[in-house]
Amino acid sequence: MNIEQAKKLLPIIQAFAEGKEIEYRKLGYKCWMDVTKPTFNIKLFEYRIKPESKYRPFKDAEECWQEMQKHEPFGWVKDKERGYKVTITRVNDDENTGFMAINGKSEWTLEGLMDYYTFADGTPFGIKEE
Numbered sequence: 001m002n003i004e005q006a007k008k009l010l011p012i013i014q015a016f017a018e019g020k021e022i023e024y025r026k027l028g029y030k031c032w033m034d035v036t037k038p039t040f041n042i043k044l045f046e047y048r049i050k051p052e053s054k055y056r057p058f059k060d061a062e063e064c065w066q067e068m069q070k071h072e073p074f075g076w077v078k079d080k081e082r083g084y085k086v087t088i089t090r091v092n093d094d095e096n097t098g099f100m101a102i103n104g105k106s107e108w109t110l111e112g113l114m115d116y117y118t119f120a121d122g123t124p125f126g127i128k129e130e
Contacts, residue, residue, distance in 0.1 A: 055124040
């Protein structure tokens, strides 16, 4: 290993030490795979920090409702800061308002919900974009 290779690999090793997910692929291949116990063999493999998925706020109440049906327990979200779980009590059909209610408080916007809450299963409260 030379100095340039070490400089390239150092942030990946640091990320692994911090518990971040690492991916690898065989040199010349396109498909990245998850690493559980990396060997950091740079003669055979490339390594990277696994990219985080990008999410955006729901565009309207209908899109929110459709995504909510994919998560268990249905209708529950988790506060990002404190970790407590609360229920969504209203998803407005009126797309002009864009507000939702949690535990009866109805001032939540779709963007605000994404900033402060995840689904109860830990998935971001939004739509995954590739």
